[in-house]
Amino acid sequence: MAAFLHLSLLLFFMSCGSFVFISADGTTTVRPTVVSEAVFSATESLFSAGTTNASEVSTAEFTTGYRKSTATTTTTTTAHPTEGAARREVTRKKAGREEGPVEFECPPLGLESLKVKDNQLRASSYKRRGLGPHRGRLNIQSGIEDGDIYDGAWCAQVKDKKQWLEVDARHLTRFTGVILQGRSSIWSWDMVHTYKVQFSNDTLVWKPCMNGTTEAVFEGNQDTETPVLALFNTSTVARYIRINPQTWYQNGTEGDICLRAEVLGCKLPDPNNIYAWQTEPAASRDKLNFRHHNYTEMRKLMKSVNDACPDITRIYSIGTSYRGLKLYVMEISDNPGKHELGEPEFRYVAGMHGNEVLGRELLLNLMEYMCREYKRGDPRVIRLVKETRIHLLPSMNPDGYEMAFKKGSELAGWALGRYSYEGIDMNHNFADLNSVMWTAIELETDRSKLINHYFPIPEQYTSEDAFVASETRAVISWMQNIPFVLGANLHGGEVVVTYPYDMTRDWAPREHTPTADESFFRWLATAYASTNQVMSNPDRRPCHNKDFRRYNNIINGADWHNVPGSMNDFSYLHTNCFEVTVELSCDKFPHASELPIEWENNRESLLVYMEQVHRGIKGVVRDKDTQAGIADAIIKVEDIDHHIRSVADGDYWRLLNPGEYRLTVSAEGYLSSSRTCQVMYDHYPTICDFYLTKVPKHRLKDILAKGGKLPKDLQLRLRQLRIRKLRVTTKAINQRRAAAAAKRAKRV
Numbered sequence: 001m002a003a004f005l006h007l008s009l010l011l012f013f014m015s016c017g018s019f020v021f022i023s024a025d026g027t028t029t030v031r032p033t034v035v036s037e038a039v040f041s042a043t044e045s046l047f048s049a050g051t052t053n054a055s056e057v058s059t060a061e062f063t064t065g066y067r068k069s070t071a072t073t074t075t076t077t078t079a080h081p082t083e084g085a086a087r088r089e090v091t092r093k094k095a096g097r098e099e100g101p102v103e104f105e106c107p108p109l110g111l112e113s114l115k116v117k118d119n120q121l122r123a124s125s126y127k128r129r130g131l132g133p134h135r136g137r138l139n140i141q142s143g144i145e146d147g148d149i150y151d152g153a154w155c156a157q158v159k160d161k162k163q164w165l166e167v168d169a170r171h172l173t174r175f176t177g178v179i180l181q182g183r184s185s186i187w188s189w190d191m192v193h194t195y196k197v198q199f200s201n202d203t204l205v206w207k208p209c210m211n212g213t214t215e216a217v218f219e220g221n222q223d224t225e226t227p228v229l230a231l232f233n234t235s236t237v238a239r240y241i242r243i244n245p246q247t248w249y250q251n252g253t254e255g256d257i258c259l260r261a262e263v264l265g266c267k268l269p270d271p272n273n274i275y276a277w278q279t280e281p282a283a284s285r286d287k288l289n290f291r292h293h294n295y296t297e298m299r300k301l302m303k304s305v306n307d308a309c310p311d312i313t314r315i316y317s318i319g320t321s322y323r324g325l326k327l328y329v330m331e332i333s334d335n336p337g338k339h340e341l342g343e344p345e346f347r348y349v350a351g352m353h354g355n356e357v358l359g360r361e362l363l364l365n366l367m368e369y370m371c372r373e374y375k376r377g378d379p380r381v382i383r384l385v386k387e388t389r390i391h392l393l394p395s396m397n398p399d400g401y402e403m404a405f406k407k408g409s410e411l412a413g414w415a416l417g418r419y420s421y422e423g424i425d426m427n428h429n430f431a432d433l434n435s436v437m438w439t440a441i442e443l444e445t446d447r448s449k450l451i452n453h454y455f456p457i458p459e460q461y462t463s464e465d466a467f468v469a470s471e472t473r474a475v476i477s478w479m480q481n482i483p484f485v486l487g488a489n490l491h492g493g494e495v496v497v498t499y500p501y502d503m504t505r506d507w508a509p510r511e512h513t514p515t516a517d518e519s520f521f522r523w524l525a526t527a528y529a530s531t532n533q534v535m536s537n538p539d540r541r542p543c544h545n546k547d548f549r550r551y552n553n554i555i556n557g558a559d560w561h562n563v564p565g566s567m568n569d570f571s572y573l574h575t576n577c578f579e580v581t582v583e584l585s586c587d588k589f590p591h592a593s594e595l596p597i598e599w600e601n602n603r604e605s606l607l608v609y610m611e612q613v614h615r616g617i618k619g620v621v622r623d624k625d626t627q628a629g630i631a632d633a634i635i636k637v638e639d640i641d642h643h644i645r646s647v648a649d650g651d652y653w654r655l656l657n658p659g660e661y662r663l664t665v666s667a668e669g670y671l672s673s674s675r676t677c678q679v680m681y682d683h684y685p686t687i688c689d690f691y692l693t694k695v696p697k698h699r700l701k702d703i704l705a706k707g708g709k710l711p712k713d714l715q716l717r718l719r720q721l722r723i724r725k726l727r728v729t730t731k732a733i734n735q736r737r738a739a740a741a742a743k744r745a746k747r748v
């Protein structure tokens with residue numbers, strides 16, 4: 001995902017809304033590494049209510065909890081992999097497990113995930129609406145222009161030590177920590193260096209967060225992007241919490257008090273809660289493995305699904321990542337391991353951006369769910385399994401994922417783990433066939449010479465030293481080996497479905513750039529968006545800086561921002577496969593506790609979308625004489641300037657909306673054939689088979705080679721041909737004779 005503008009020597013690269021600095025020579029510049037240490041050592045302390053400063057805050061009933069802490073020091077480093085020697089290591093010091101993120105005692109309240117609503121956030125003052133308290137959410141992304149209503153932080157109007165951002169947890173909550181981040185902006189550099197925290201039960205009386213006998217001062221940010229964690233020395237039970245900045249970045253008159261935050265806290269049972277009717281959404285009724293799975297755990301889970309459903313599943317790998325992790329695919333089909341005549345192939349790809357992790361978990365949920373439901377006899381899943389060959393690739397960028405995973409859902413920030421280990425953004429890394437196509441259209445005056453599908457990959461892209469990730473290469477050969485008909489690739493950081501083209505024609509930052517199959521792509525995107533529980537909720541607030549509800553939650557990729565070399569565009573122009581991008585959640589790395597509800601939000605859409613592979617027309621193109629399937633036959637639909645081709649056994653699928661279509665099928669060595677086919681509204685494709693007759697010359701050669709007799713129709717055709725030839729010859733001879741006679745007459 002990228003819209004970019006060129007500014008002197010820096011390219012500001014907007015990636016799923018994020019800004020990464022890329023210098024003119026293409027290397028990624030990394031903001032200074034920040035080592036933040038939680039200054040407060042966790043001593044196990046147990047205060048009973050009343051023994052704290054309760055006398056000072058007599059009306060508030062504060063109870064101070066007790067924290068079992070293991071992580072006393074959290075060393076965080078940001079790492080953006082750059083080329084060659086500059087590869088960084090993500091280092092971490094942590095008691096206990098060596099691998100895996102810091103596990104917090106209490107989950108985030110959900111400032112980032114939007115579980116905390118705008119009206120739960122208040123502030124002492126704010127500069128303007130776009131910098132209001134509702135913007136003070138961890139990882140929120142500003143629009144390209146500062147000054148609009150979607151800016152990148154809460155910023156106080158007044159610059160003094162009395163400013164605060166307040167969160168109403170709406171329940172009695174045991175607060176355990178705060179995560180702070182600076183302002184998202186390409187124009188401003190604002191962050192809070194140190195801050196205090198206060199608690200209240202009624203917003204009237206406030207109790208400071210203590211460190212022993214003195215008020216605690218927490219360390220905030222040294223850059224604008226790295227999230228910095230502060231765990232409280234002792235946890236406190238209250239309903240409201242305030243973050244109260246003390247020092248901030250200042251450069252002369254520059255420098256505002258700006259922050260983005262997340263709050264950690266455990267909700268307590270609260271019988272007097274007046275908001276009790278706002279019950280938490282129930283966890284999923286599907287008892288699936290709802291947790292984040294790193295590479296080893298993912299492999300283990302896939303193996304367990306394969307063990308549970310050996311008849312309908314198969315695990316295979318399409319290649320390896322830069323660091324040698326395998327790109328595992330789970331195949332789900334009634335005959336795993338082979339293509340069946342007429343059965344369409346479908347794929348879901350997740351984790352192309354390694355830090356956008358929800359898709360990976362949803363695909364693991366999906367395989368577990370389908371295996372279980374198949375065994376349970378769920379007719380919908382049985383139909384899908386029997387009539388479709390489904391391929392699920394949960395992690396296209398396992399190296400990136402491991403990087404983000406080690407930081408964990410709250411501290412990975414916005415971009416860590418997005419790229420391949422070499423620093424490649426895989427969604428910009430596919431061969432740009434759009435330019436090939438558009439250049440040809442501009443230069444070629446003879447329209448009949450233009451092709452509109454199966455664009456070959458340019459030579460420079462296939463060379464050994466082309467900067468193409470091994471993961472991208474693996475996916476390209478997978479796309480070439482399996483005749484996929486439909487797919488989707490799952491991302492995160494927004495909530496919207498985008499469809500190709502992703503690239504604008506004249507390098508415009510954004511411009512609606514439709515394919516010849518615009519109406520079907522809009523249908524596909526709608527099929528997902530309208531059944532997704534988050535997208536279809538009219539009351540949701542926009543994630544970052546664009547309100548996709550205005551577009552019914554679907555948008556042409558290029559109309560959002562220009563992405564050259566995207567997987568969707570490549571898939572459409574190089575293969576038969578139609579593909580869309582699903583942006584699953586505002587939060588790229590939701591906390592594990594959000595996973596059951598995210599499965600509920602997406603289960604129906606994941607199933608409905610797969611069922612769309614059975615729309616339109618399908619059939620088999622055969623040789624009329626031998627009945628053998630004809631591979632590579634071209635299927636043209638009148639008025640749609642994009643052809644598709646039949647696969648090895650002659651079977652083909654043409655995704656189409658309901659309507660009447662004129663199809664013409666042609667193949668090398670055959671006479672082309674046309675017929676009209678009707679697509680209905682049901683979930684079944686219309687069968688439209690074609691029987692092609694060989695061009696006589698080829699046919700004759702074939703038949704004679706086999707020592708056979710000529711069939712009647714061919715004899716007839718050959719006779720007609722001979723007669724026509726004879727007529728032409730006769731005509732020519734007669735003309736010549738006439739001319740000669742005329743000459744003679746002149747002479748005479």
Ligand SMILES: [Zn+2]
Pocket residue numbers: 001016353356491492
């Ligand atoms: Zn993405």
